[in-house]
Amino acid sequence: MGNCCVTPTVADDIKKNKKTPNPFATDYGASHHQANGGSHKLSVLKEPTGREIKQQYDLGRELGRGEFGITYLCTDRFTSETFACKSISKKKLRTAVDIEDVRREVEIMKNLPKHPNIVSLKDTYEDDNAVHLVMELCEGGELFDRIVSRGHYTERAAAAVTKTVVEVVQMCHKHGVMHRDLKPENFLFANMKETAPLKAIDFGLSVFFKPGERFTEIVGSPYYMAPEVLKRNYGPEVDVWSAGVILYILLCGFPPFWAETEQGVAQAIIRSVVDFKRDPWPKVSDNAKDLVKKMLNPDPQRRLTAQAVLDHPWLQNAKRAPNVSLGETVRARLKQFSLMNKLKKRALKVIAQHLSVEEVAGIKEGFKVLDTGNRGKINIDELRVGLHKLGHQIPDTDLQILMEAGDVDKDGYLDYGEFVAISVHLRKMGNDDGHLRKAFEFFDQNESGYIEIEELRDALADEIETSSEEVINAIMRDVDTDKDGRISYEEFATMMKAGTDWRKASRQYSRERFNNLSLKLMKDGSLKVEI
Numbered sequence: 001m002g003n004c005c006v007t008p009t010v011a012d013d014i015k016k017n018k019k020t021p022n023p024f025a026t027d028y029g030a031s032h033h034q035a036n037g038g039s040h041k042l043s044v045l046k047e048p049t050g051r052e053i054k055q056q057y058d059l060g061r062e063l064g065r066g067e068f069g070i071t072y073l074c075t076d077r078f079t080s081e082t083f084a085c086k087s088i089s090k091k092k093l094r095t096a097v098d099i100e101d102v103r104r105e106v107e108i109m110k111n112l113p114k115h116p117n118i119v120s121l122k123d124t125y126e127d128d129n130a131v132h133l134v135m136e137l138c139e140g141g142e143l144f145d146r147i148v149s150r151g152h153y154t155e156r157a158a159a160a161v162t163k164t165v166v167e168v169v170q171m172c173h174k175h176g177v178m179h180r181d182l183k184p185e186n187f188l189f190a191n192m193k194e195t196a197p198l199k200a201i202d203f204g205l206s207v208f209f210k211p212g213e214r215f216t217e218i219v220g221s222p223y224y225m226a227p228e229v230l231k232r233n234y235g236p237e238v239d240v241w242s243a244g245v246i247l248y249i250l251l252c253g254f255p256p257f258w259a260e261t262e263q264g265v266a267q268a269i270i271r272s273v274v275d276f277k278r279d280p281w282p283k284v285s286d287n288a289k290d291l292v293k294k295m296l297n298p299d300p301q302r303r304l305t306a307q308a309v310l311d312h313p314w315l316q317n318a319k320r321a322p323n324v325s326l327g328e329t330v331r332a333r334l335k336q337f338s339l340m341n342k343l344k345k346r347a348l349k350v351i352a353q354h355l356s357v358e359e360v361a362g363i364k365e366g367f368k369v370l371d372t373g374n375r376g377k378i379n380i381d382e383l384r385v386g387l388h389k390l391g392h393q394i395p396d397t398d399l400q401i402l403m404e405a406g407d408v409d410k411d412g413y414l415d416y417g418e419f420v421a422i423s424v425h426l427r428k429m430g431n432d433d434g435h436l437r438k439a440f441e442f443f444d445q446n447e448s449g450y451i452e453i454e455e456l457r458d459a460l461a462d463e464i465e466t467s468s469e470e471v472i473n474a475i476m477r478d479v480d481t482d483k484d485g486r487i488s489y490e491e492f493a494t495m496m497k498a499g500t501d502w503r504k505a506s507r508q509y510s511r512e513r514f515n516n517l518s519l520k521l522m523k524d525g526s527l528k529v530e531i
Contacts, residue, residue, distance in 0.1 A: 042090050044102050045126045053125040053132045059085055062412060065380070068092040074134055083122055086133045101204060102131055108177055108203045109135075115171050117164050119188075119201045140189025140196045155288055158250040159318035161198060163310065165246055168200045169239045170306035178235070181205040181220045182242035184249070209236060222265050223255045227298050230266055237300035240309060244295025248274070251284055256296065272298035287314040347439040347496060367419050377413035440492050450486035 050056070060073035063084060069092070074085035093099050109121040125132040140146070143161065165187065172179050181202065189196040205219045216232040218225075226241035228234040248256045256275065257268035274296055275281075276289055291314045297303040309315065370378045370386030378386070443451045443459050451459075457472050479487050479495045487495075 041128075042093065042099070043126070044090070044093065044099055044131050045106060045124055046103065048126040048131075049123040049134075050125050051127055053085070053123075053127070053134070056123070057083070057085065057134060059087075068098070069130075073137070082137050084135050084137045086135065088131045088133070090129055090131070104207065105204050106133065108206050108208070109133075112171065112175055112177060112203075115168070116197050117168050117199050118171065119199045135201075136190075136199070138188035138190050138199055138201060140191045140193070143184040143187045143189070143198065146189060155251065155285060156318065156320075158247065158288075159315060161250055162243065162247045163315050163318050164198045165200075165243045166240075166306050166309045166315070169243055170310065172206070172239065173236050173306055176208050176210065177203075177206055178209045178215075179203065179206050179239050179242075181224075182239055182246065183221050183224045184246055222269075223257060225269060226300065227269050227272055228300050230269060235300065237303050237305075240295055240303055240306055241300075243306075243309070244292060247288075247295065248292050251288060251292070252278070252280055272296065285314070287312075287317075291315070347436075347443075363420055364416070367416055370419075377415045378419065379413055383414065436493050436496060437489065439496075440489050443492075448486075450488055451492060452486050456487070 053059070056077060058075045058077055060075060062070055063073055064071040069086050069088035071084050071086045074083040075081070076083070088102060093102065106121070106124055112118060114120060119138060120136045121133060122136065123134040125134070165182065169179065169182070179200075181204070182200075186200060186202040187198050188201050189198055207215070209215070213235065215234055218229055218232060220229065220238075220242070224242040224245045226234060226238040229238055245256060257265060257272075259265045259268055274293065276284075276292075281289070291304075291309065291312045294304045294312070295309060304312070366386070367378070370382050372382055372385070440451070441447075443455055445455050445458070446452075453472065453476055456476060460472065476485075476487070477483075479491050481491055481494070482488070
């Protein structure tokens with residue numbers, strides 16, 4: 001389902017969503033009745049393969065986790081073949097929309113013909129508690145992760161990826177399916193080999209469509225949304241737009257429509273102004289830029305179709321596209337976002353060290369309440385139940401972001417130290433400048449009142465290689481808003497409280513909790529986004 005879809009990766013990272021008030025959709029969940037309250041009698045699938053999955057498969061380690069389900073390594077008990085099994089808890093299917101999404105996802109995967117770049121659905125099971133989707137296993141990791149791991153990225157490589165993405169779009173459209181949620185994290189490599197095929201793995205927001213049919217439901221991930229989605233009047237052309245956004249990012253390392261706020265992103269999408277001036281765009285071929293422009297045409301009627309994209313000279317000659325590296329800039333930009341989060345985590349640890357005895361005692365007591373198994377660590381279910389007992393009503397998407405932020409060793413649990421960091425985040429980030437000041441002073445080693453580039457480099461010395469000077473410079477440029485070459489306390493505090501990672505932001509939207517968006521027609525004919 002939508003952003004609930006979980007994707008296995010080699011590192012077994014738990015990819016999560018985050019709820020943030022935003023203008024990208026309306027609250028559909030509130031307008032539907034509860035679907036049997038998640039009752040065990042609820043029937044979701046029309047014709048499942050069977051009821052008891054364990055008769056055929058053994059479920060192993062967890063590969064990933066989403067808002068609605070968990071993906072496990074799955075082994076056929078008779079052939080020893082390995083698959084991925086996405087298990088969706090019926091307790092999480094609270095509305096008629098949720099149930100219909102699961103049904104539709106299965107129907108779409110069953111109806112699409114076998115394709116080398118679309119993950120295949122092997123079997124479906126449904127018992128009293130969950131729906132289990134047994135799918136092809138992709139162990140090669142996410143598209144962006146592979147880009148970052150390479151030391152060399154070229155226009156030719158971007159062309160190969162784009163061709164694959166658009167071939168998937170073409171296949172979907174040919175069979176009356178609109179994907180509606182194309183983004184890099186919905187594409188995984190089948191294995192770790194350099195020649196591994198790239199596969200689309202998530203059809204949770206996809207729908208069947210008929211020629212000329214228009215849709216009004218706002219779904220998907222904001223950075224990849226076409227302007228007509230925000231205007232609530234769209235068709236399959238939105239998939240080409242999203243593929244165009246992916247291509248733009250592949251070529252330069254950052255999204256074409258970026259802002260620090262959801263409203264700002266929506267406004268940027270509506271304006272649809274594409275920047276080709278920043279590095280490395282001067283190095284990119286005119287053919288590649290021409291294709292980007294035509295895929296990101298704000299007029300869906302003038303936007304290229306999937307077939308027209310594949311017929312474009314740049315993709316027709318993909319194997320002859322420039323094989324010269326686009327430079328370290330693209331790779332460094334992608335790496336910058338994850339490193340920025342590490343800077344925040346480092347600051348949280350510093351804050352935790354300066355908590356008072358009373359504050360530490362309160363956090364320790366809270367940890368004991370959550371650690372129902374007395375194991376000295378808590379999983380996401382214990383975190384959910386415990387926070388509820390403590391009076392915190394936190395949506396699952398927020399819990400998953402908290403787990404991601406705190407689970408430094410990525411074992412799927414929070415130990416006491418990791419829980420302290422999360423508690424600091426919950427209690428202090430929004431309203432206690434005293435603790436932020438302590439963290440700032442830790443980085444400001446020479447007590448100048450500013451964090452200089454050398455101090456930033458020292459703070460992240462354990463996280464980066466010596467060749468990542470460009471990454472440090474990029475973080476300095478982003479945080480140093482007044483451009484005086486150093487980070488003031490105010491700039492540091494803004495960074496700590498703001499969302500700076502567009503890669504994670506692209507995962508953080510769940511339509512059950514979206515706010516209303518309105519587009520106001522101005523006198524000059526422009527559209528203004530209002531919340």
